[in-house]
Amino acid sequence: MDLETLYRTEYGRCVATLTRVLGDIGLAEEAVQDAFAVALQKWDQPPPNPGAWIVTTARNRAIDRLRRESTRQARHAQALLLHQPDEPQEVGPVRDDQLRMIFTCCHPALSPLAQTALTLRLLGGLEVGEIARAYLVPEATISQRIVRAKKKIRDAAIPYRVPEGAELPDRLAPVLTVLYLVFNEGYASTSGELLRTDLCLEAIRLARALAELMPDEPEVIGLLALLLLTEARRPARVGPAGELVVLAEQDRSLWNRELIAEGHELVRRCLRRGQPGAYQLQAAINAVHTDGPATDWTQVLALYDQLVQHVPTPIVALNRAVAVAEVHGPAPALAIIDELDLPGYHLLPAARADLLTRLGRTADALAAYDEAISLATNDTERAFLQTRRARLA
Amino acid sequence: MKQYLLAVQLDESAPAPSDREFKEQMARTGKVNDEMRSAGAWVFAGGLVSSHATTVVRPGNGTTTMTDGPFAETKEQLAGFWVIRVEDLDQALAWADKCALACEAPIEVRPFDEYSQA
Numbered sequence: 001m002d003l004e005t006l007y008r009t010e011y012g013r014c015v016a017t018l019t020r021v022l023g024d025i026g027l028a029e030e031a032v033q034d035a036f037a038v039a040l041q042k043w044d045q046p047p048p049n050p051g052a053w054i055v056t057t058a059r060n061r062a063i064d065r066l067r068r069e070s071t072r073q074a075r076h077a078q079a080l081l082l083h084q085p086d087e088p089q090e091v092g093p094v095r096d097d098q099l100r101m102i103f104t105c106c107h108p109a110l111s112p113l114a115q116t117a118l119t120l121r122l123l124g125g126l127e128v129g130e131i132a133r134a135y136l137v138p139e140a141t142i143s144q145r146i147v148r149a150k151k152k153i154r155d156a157a158i159p160y161r162v163p164e165g166a167e168l169p170d171r172l173a174p175v176l177t178v179l180y181l182v183f184n185e186g187y188a189s190t191s192g193e194l195l196r197t198d199l200c201l202e203a204i205r206l207a208r209a210l211a212e213l214m215p216d217e218p219e220v221i222g223l224l225a226l227l228l229l230t231e232a233r234r235p236a237r238v239g240p241a242g243e244l245v246v247l248a249e250q251d252r253s254l255w256n257r258e259l260i261a262e263g264h265e266l267v268r269r270c271l272r273r274g275q276p277g278a279y280q281l282q283a284a285i286n287a288v289h290t291d292g293p294a295t296d297w298t299q300v301l302a303l304y305d306q307l308v309q310h311v312p313t314p315i316v317a318l319n320r321a322v323a324v325a326e327v328h329g330p331a332p333a334l335a336i337i338d339e340l341d342l343p344g345y346h347l348l349p350a351a352r353a354d355l356l357t358r359l360g361r362t363a364d365a366l367a368a369y370d371e372a373i374s375l376a377t378n379d380t381e382r383a384f385l386q387t388r389r390a391r392l393a
Numbered sequence: 394m395k396q397y398l399l400a401v402q403l404d405e406s407a408p409a410p411s412d413r414e415f416k417e418q419m420a421r422t423g424k425v426n427d428e429m430r431s432a433g434a435w436v437f438a439g440g441l442v443s444s445h446a447t448t449v450v451r452p453g454n455g456t457t458t459m460t461d462g463p464f465a466e467t468k469e470q471l472a473g474f475w476v477i478r479v480e481d482l483d484q485a486l487a488w489a490d491k492c493a494l495a496c497e498a499p500i501e502v503r504p505f506d507e508y509s510q511a
Contacts (some may be wrong), residue, residue, distance in 0.1 A: 107482075118473045156503075156504045157504060159482065
């Protein structure tokens with residue numbers, strides 16, 4: 001394994017452990033970076049357990065660094081370090097460190113963008129530049145957000161621990177939201193190209209880690225299943241010329257069978273538990289879409305009926321209306337959509353356009369396509385809508 | 394242990410509560426105070442007169458000038474505060490929850506700068 005791959009896989013883990021030992025994320029990051037710099041000079045071949053080597057080296061570098069500094073904080077950290085027994089290398093505690101780190105990064109006292117950026121940097125091991133490119137913002141913006149968030153974590157004493165009991169549901173929600181948003185940003189990015197595969201894969205990797213760490217949380221399992229079942233269809237979602245292909249027209253032989261099997265198994269696990277939640281229901285909907293040669297829309301609608309209870313938002317109501325159209329026809333679906341208020345959201349006029357087309361109201365459909373085209377933010381979706389409109393005109 | 398300021402932000406343009414509402418608020422905040430004391434978190438608390446009674450003293454050229462009114466002319470003004478001593482932000486936020494419900498106003502939670510405490 002080369003050092004770059006190792007950095008990507010071990011950085012987050014080492015920083016998480018060092019943060020527990022040092023009590024400060026900034027110090028931990030500096031120490032881990034120092035240790036990788038030493039590795040670059042010293043290694044011909046990585047040692048058998050490179051992660052452990054990095055943690056030990058980082059710890060020693062941190063002690064050296066702190067000895068040179070004389071601030072109160074440095075003395076405090078040094079005292080902590082010297083009284084720490086040898087760092088634990090068993091799997092358990094190291095995993096706990098990563099779990100602590102996820103909850104600290106996604107603490108509700110931090111802004112959503114900061115939560116996402118910190119999670120990608122500290123758990124995903126992504127460089128600031130990579131995060132900035134993924135979100136199409138200047139590197140300085142991400143860098144500032146991360147610096148400010150780390151300062152707030154330290155100065156406001158945002159705890160480095162896994163919330164327990166009654167607190168957990170409230171704290172788990174932003175963690176799941178961050179992973180979901182990272183995936184979504186990769187899947188249907190808000191601008192430019194349609195897919196950013198690296199973000200999708202990173203979200204899945206983190207969701208897998210979280211599911212391994214919290215196997216008894218049905219919503220965590222539900223999120224992982226949702227991401228896997230969505231990712232499984234990716235190869236069929238974009239056609240040879242880079243154009244968007246809708247579900248009904250996708251070549252199902254291109255779907256990733258392994259991911260689908262894994263996703264279905266997870267959905268069954270959730271069903272056995274019988275504690276449905278928003279992510280589990282969305283996963284179940286995607287399980288129906290990926291089951292057999294065609295979608296069973298009656299089942300999809302039944303699941304959307306449940307989802308709308310859990311997440312009573314206009315976006316869920318819009319998606320439910322699409323299922324209503326398949327089961328009960330376009331007219332009742334249009335009646336639902338016309339009640340919805342989703343200003344600026346291109347998928348609402350896009351869905352209207354489709355229903356109006358089916359109802360034979362061509363002029364209204366063309367107007368709805370025009371509205372959708374003017375609101376779409378990424379090139380692929382805009383091109384897709386233009387093709388649809390052209391077919392009609 | 395860290396100290397946090399829990400600052401009560403009150404919309405001064407909103408109508409004042411009725412006597413009964415006010416008494417109920419005081420009873421509720423009194424309870425929170427008692428709870429903080431028995432948990433060992435309470436350091437200090439107090440309510441402030443509304444911002445019309447505020448004066449700002451500014452330094453400049455080795456002397457000071459005084460102006461009437463609060464520093465920032467915004468609808469929401471500091472109406473009172475708690476100083477508490479707890480383990481971390483999560484504990485401070487748990488108290489802020491109770492304070493916000495008791496006085497029916499947003500609570501700003503701010504950590505004290507440990508290096509500048511007298």
